[in-house]
Amino acid sequence: MRAIRLTRIYDHPREDVWAAIADSQALAAWLMPNDFQPVLGHGFTFRTKPAPGFDGIVHAKVLEIVPPERLVLSWKGGPLDTTVTFDLTALSATRTRLTLVHDGFRGLSNLMPRFFLGLGWRDLTGRKLPDYIARAKSG
Amino acid sequence: MGYVANDQDAFRAIADPNRRKMLDAMMAGEQTVGQLTALLGVRQPTVSQHLRVLRLAGLVGERREGRNCFYSTNPSELAEVAAWLAKYRAFWNDRLDALAVHLKRKESRGV
Numbered sequence: 001m002r003a004i005r006l007t008r009i010y011d012h013p014r015e016d017v018w019a020a021i022a023d024s025q026a027l028a029a030w031l032m033p034n035d036f037q038p039v040l041g042h043g044f045t046f047r048t049k050p051a052p053g054f055d056g057i058v059h060a061k062v063l064e065i066v067p068p069e070r071l072v073l074s075w076k077g078g079p080l081d082t083t084v085t086f087d088l089t090a091l092s093a094t095r096t097r098l099t100l101v102h103d104g105f106r107g108l109s110n111l112m113p114r115f116f117l118g119l120g121w122r123d124l125t126g127r128k129l130p131d132y133i134a135r136a137k138s139g
Numbered sequence: 140m141g142y143v144a145n146d147q148d149a150f151r152a153i154a155d156p157n158r159r160k161m162l163d164a165m166m167a168g169e170q171t172v173g174q175l176t177a178l179l180g181v182r183q184p185t186v187s188q189h190l191r192v193l194r195l196a197g198l199v200g201e202r203r204e205g206r207n208c209f210y211s212t213n214p215s216e217l218a219e220v221a222a223w224l225a226k227y228r229a230f231w232n233d234r235l236d237a238l239a240v241h242l243k244r245k246e247s248r249g250v
Contacts, residue, residue: 004224004227004228004231006228006231006232006235008235008238008239010238010239010242012242012246016242016245016246017238017242019245020238020241020242020245021238026241029237029241030234030237030238030240030241031234031237031238078223080223098235098238100231100235102227102231105223105224
């Protein structure tokens, strides 16, 4: 399996659910502190507690925004380069189905080159990569 | 070429352009020593030495099948991807619950 797919039904109008996923303050309330703006192409970050192998910063970008239906974000955190899609379907005037798809988890063949490119072959400090490998070994 | 002193020293393992070429090939799929030798156009013992350095650095694993040995980038990496998937699944379940709480709170405030 290379993607996470979750579905929830909320007893709220679609516009209200949209307001909760396409607004910086609302996202901070239920997801993570961020500097999101509902603007196509806007690059921003989510910040959370650092963990081993993860500095706690998710670099994101608005890839698609169709109010009040669909929000697609690029989601880069740790060694991962993924996308997160929120799809909202109005089931009635007061019920909304949210489908969340977190996609782009791939095996080594895709992960490693990106990781190396990100660091740059020349810029490897001799610390980052061994840490990364130690983590992979313990994983 | 020189050996790496420390088996964690992946940085030095990949400092060599031939080893990077080998890694790139192994990322695309399993390789035999013969294939890597053809790729680099160097002598087989040189390839074997490079493989040794990469294996000591934890970057490459080997799989034996009969008399053949196949080399690939380390499969533990795949385990790491699986771990990220599990972590994120738990994360999103938790966050989507938090979204429900957020929506209720907004509603009760009549916002």
